[in-house]
Amino acid sequence: MAMSEADARAEGRREATPAAVVVLIVYVLLAVVSWMKDWEIVGLPWWCWLVVGLPAVLLAIDLVLARKGRGIVRSRHAALVLLSLLVAGNFIGLAVLVAGLVTQSTSSLSGGELLLTGFAIYTADVIVFGLIYWELEAGGPVARRVAEVRRSFDFQFPQDENPELAGSDWRPQVWDYLYVSLTNSIAFSPTDTMPLSLRAKAAMGLESAISAVTVLLVAARAVNVLGS
Secondary structure, three states, X not given: OXXXXXXXXXXXXXXXXHHHHHHHHHHHHHXXXXXXXXXXXXXXXXXXXXXXXXXXXXXXXXXXXXOOOOOOOOOHHHHHHHHHHHHHHHHHHHHXXXXXXXXXOOOOOOHHHHHHHHHHHHHHHHHXXXXXXXXXXXXXXXXXXXXXXXXXXXXXXXXXXXXXXXXXXXXXXXXXXXXXXXHHHHHOXXXXXXXXXXXXXXXXXXXXXXXXXXXXXXXXXXXXXHHO
């Protein structure tokens, strides 16, 4: 039985709230540790990480309020814009870190600073793109929940190809999309879930590029600093 749009919105936001809160916690933790350790990358103060994570604050507030049927983001388009701002902020954070690796000496950039900053950027990358896939596919979470029959237009899950693997009422939840994002960020390519649309492929390609720079460049340099 199909649920109402208000109930679908509340249920969809309820399942996504913890993921948005994790992004917020990661950036706040990075800012607090940078303040306590007096870390600066290319001369930027610790509170810059709070600015980068500001869209996560708005997203978390929206998801919490939307659990009761209301939120500050009232349209799917606005939600995608907010998530795009998080991607932009994460990309800027990565650019700042890479600039620090290129311009600063290893003595001024500690291994702990590199690892924590890289971890924060990587974690935010996985969660934000997972939420983008969740919001992007088949009209968004509300449309997917209102529909009586699941129709996948952007991603093909194993359950779509083999319906016998899931129940008749199965539909992907936010954790399914977060898993897609995690495996894509590690393998730099699709694994068990295939992107079907051009926008899904573009989003997965961008995520792979960000995670590749973070993991291959930043982590390698951090290990080198720790071993020196």
